[in-house]
Amino acid sequence: MPKKKILLNAFNMNAVGHINHGLWTHPRDRSAHYTDLDYWTSLAQTLERGKFDGIFLADIVGVYDVYEGGPETPLREAVQIPINDPALVVPAMAHVTRHIGFGVTSNLTYEPPYLFARRMSTLDHLTRGRVGWNIVTGYLDSAARGMGLAQQIGHDDRYERADDYMDVVYKLWEQSWEDGAVVRDRAARIFSQSGKVHRVKHDGPYYSIDAIHLSEPSPQRTPVLYQAGSSSRGVDFAARHAECVFVGGQNKQLTRSIVEDIRARAVSFGRAPDDIKIFAGITVVVGETERAAQEKFEEYRRYASAEGGIAHFSSSTGIDFSQYELDEPISYVKTESMQSAVEAISKKSVSGVWTKRKVLEQMTLGGRAKPVVGSPQQIADELVSWIDEAGVDGFNLTRTVMPESFEDFVNLVVPELQNRGVYKEDYDPAPTLREKLFGGGRARLPDVHVGAQHRRWQENGAKQTVEA
């Protein structure tokens, strides 16, 4: 039996600092060139040379202003500010590649579904079915103020709203245009058969719509759905909707329990356990030898910003760490809006009593996860053990020095993984991202997925009687 193949996403953001902060100051780092198209197209080509499954673009709407009560440190250290739109770098990357997928983060709380659905359909067309959507609901008051609200919508309300939003976009993507609607018949002068194009009607608690989807069906219709919610409500949302889930990568045993929980909940929604691919976040520093890797790591460390990391973490948790002494126990009020961040920390990041020192110790490269440092063989051992012990399907590879860290991984780790038979030698020829992840012929959501249940017609074109 062939070994399970490790899936790989390059984790990135249309910004200078993403997870490992401060590294833009490294002399070889080019992350400050994020405004250049060539920076992106060249990265996509490197990753496709390494047979990466996807390049995943995080996003944040808003600024981190919890630490010291303002955005000064994030601005100085370029901690996800400035931050440009992630979707707009995809078309240029798609034009210079053929296989790699593109995950785009979009905050549904602030994007009107009618226009957002068209944007994703357009990307799916232009990439020929290589697009995914990372569904986020946001957590920053600063974003809410940008949108003209006094503060963000409550955490559970956001998920209620998200469920309603998903219903709308599923209907637009899956229900509005039948597969046989577009015929492009020049002789008969029929582009679309209007009888096979349906108005979507939705009158939900948060969203109402009565419209035809503006785009004709794209290769995948619904983009591959990503999610990273770690609160109980967030995991339920992921188990219901997500096809790829991101989990933190701090601890294999804890991660295993999270993975099992997600798969069990997916089954409770009528899905198969492996209908969800789970990616652990990981930072790798690799050298030709262990010693070369350690030296590289020590060199990188000198440019890292623990303060940038902790300013980021302050907004993730809602706790202003600047107020604490190094060894002072950190207490917090568990408010609804910070519930998921607090659950995430208590599960994954810090055990025992929290202190600022413990958090800072995590920040060796300016990010909260400790990097894996070693030779190609050592990195491969570690990745394989994560697959075996934590039950994940692959990794979200976090960047350090750009693009050097991805080049090193492609040049050193990928061949080692291929030699071991745990990584693909070449891409699956199936064109769409969903097929590459789940197998040929599965370009669309599987029938058991909640989104597929919005289809009112069958693949053969016969109308179903299901009511929307």
Added chain:
Amino acid sequence: MPKKKILLNAFNMNAVGHINHGLWTHPRDRSAHYTDLDYWTSLAQTLERGKFDGIFLADIVGVYDVYEGGPETPLREAVQIPINDPALVVPAMAHVTRHIGFGVTSNLTYEPPYLFARRMSTLDHLTRGRVGWNIVTGYLDSAARGMGLAQQIGHDDRYERADDYMDVVYKLWEQSWEDGAVVRDRAARIFSQSGKVHRVKHDGPYYSIDAIHLSEPSPQRTPVLYQAGSSSRGVDFAARHAECVFVGGQNKQLTRSIVEDIRARAVSFGRAPDDIKIFAGITVVVGETERAAQEKFEEYRRYASAEGGIAHFSSSTGIDFSQYELDEPISYVKTESMQSAVEAISKKSVSGVWTKRKVLEQMTLGGRAKPVVGSPQQIADELVSWIDEAGVDGFNLTRTVMPESFEDFVNLVVPELQNRGVYKEDYDPAPTLREKLFGGGRARLPDVHVGAQHRRWQENGAKQTVEA
């Protein structure tokens, strides 16, 4: 004195049918390939070879459902439905070109300003300052229903809202980040100087915001502003905000009076008359000889759809032309929401008593403007006479058979215009679209522009005392 150079935009849409309907059925037409990136990159390269100033992408949110009370004809004939997002084809085109500008239409009624401003800043970064925004406020009830409203917002209300929206995006683009804010100083570990990044506060009748702009300043900050309003309120809006204005191209004398009106109103807002470049819409069918052009025109006509054109026009005017006999005088109720369309028609398209026959006579290529047909010399004569007699600065060249019509223009008309000294031999080396249109050194809005007045700091970094 060198002759005034004609400006040229290629007018297009991320859709099959744009203005001249039905031509997708022509055997050589490739407009049904609008979902392929190569279709767009190859078009951009053709236009850059022809030294076009810009490729302009129209957009519509909603579907034309006035004709026969539904979208059947538009769907069958692909009359702007399906319609994909225009912004997403720009990055790929930008990657394969260096000079041509990109005008993107976006409906401000439905796009949250905080996210929209970031999207345009991102495009301006990625294109290195080659982006423009065509400001539209929408006019379709079908779009409003897509957004969860029972019907569209009233016409004048839309412009009140638009003025408020413009204040918000000007503040984000011009006021939030000072020019000296981003220093990228690796040694000092300072990416941005937080003291030079300002929170935008706006509490207007329609929009409130309290946020830092998410993007650092792009080459142009505010994209080049395009507008096409033809109602009195719309022309006022254009005279105040727009840097490029589109006018119909039916009649030189009438156009001259519109042009003079726009420039006079611009002056009343403290601007120079030539602070606005005015483009007339025009459809050209050119052949190597007059006879070859006429034959091509007759061949194209056989594929055109007058019914598609009239279905489009029914939504533009709010009049269901299917209800009228050919020679029956057409009466209409002048409602607020259709005021601008009716003003547009009565000024420009049809004189005397309206009939369906008169409208159909305009639809020789499935669009409402009569094409100009002839040899390169004849086309050049006509274009020059428009510049001289109507006072326009250039043309929005409407497509017919794609990409043949643009290739013909580049191969046949451009050399003729260059020979006459009325068209540039090469691009201005200045990098940004605004400089190419208005002269080197003017990458940003000029000081007299309403948007520039939102700057709270001077170019040298000194704070002004102007209150927002």
